[in-house]
Amino acid sequence: MKKVLQLIFLIQLCLLPVLGLSQNAETAKPTFTIRGSVIESDSRKPISRVNVEVNGGSYTTTNSLGEFRIPVKKGDEIIISHKDFETVYYTVTNQDRITVEVEPTTETDKEKISYRKDTSFNSLIDSAVVNIKNDANKSIEFVTLALEQSRSIKQNAEAYEVLADVFVQLRQHDLAVSNYRISLQNFNSNDVQLKLAKAYQLNKNYQESKETYQSI
Incomplete structure (x- = not known):
């Protein structure tokens, strides 16, 4: 019985490096x-x-x-x-x-669906904001749908701002930084600049945070 236990222990020791290599290979994709x-x-x-x-x-x-x-x-x-x-x-x-x-949307098509898209976009963004604290994953789904309905760079900016807010709630500050920057690429806003500076700070990018605050 003792020999059997020793054999099992040796097998486990041999497997540990293999498992470690497998996990490292997954996380270290080029x-x-x-x-x-x-x-x-x-x-x-x-x-x-x-x-x-x-x-x-x-x-x-x-x-x-x-x-x-x-x-x-x-x-x-x-x-x-x-x-x-x-x-x-x-x-x-x-x-x-x-x-x-x-395939770009034609002007005629834009006129037909303009009001519907505006209403749908705003509704989806509102739903995303409401769910940020209680169900962040649901918020991300609503933002994704809102981006599909977006018809202007300003709406894109709003959607990416909300998505960044979600990542702040999830404490994924690097993703928050990325999405605030995308929002600002679409439409510049001092409010979003402030959020970006705060996200930089939370992500320990202190120099970037300082520079962003100073640029506002």
């Missing part, structure tokens, strides 16, 4: 830069100022040629959003360049 572009499907015209965000990580916007570069890891989800088309979600599987083709 980061690489993926390149892409966003264009209209019909005219092939590049779309600038498109928000490109890695879920829970980096963010950028497309340049005048509709191009972007962003650091990612395999398995990351890229969120591509703009006021003129529905939000696109892309899961990274390799380092290949990606081209996102979208």
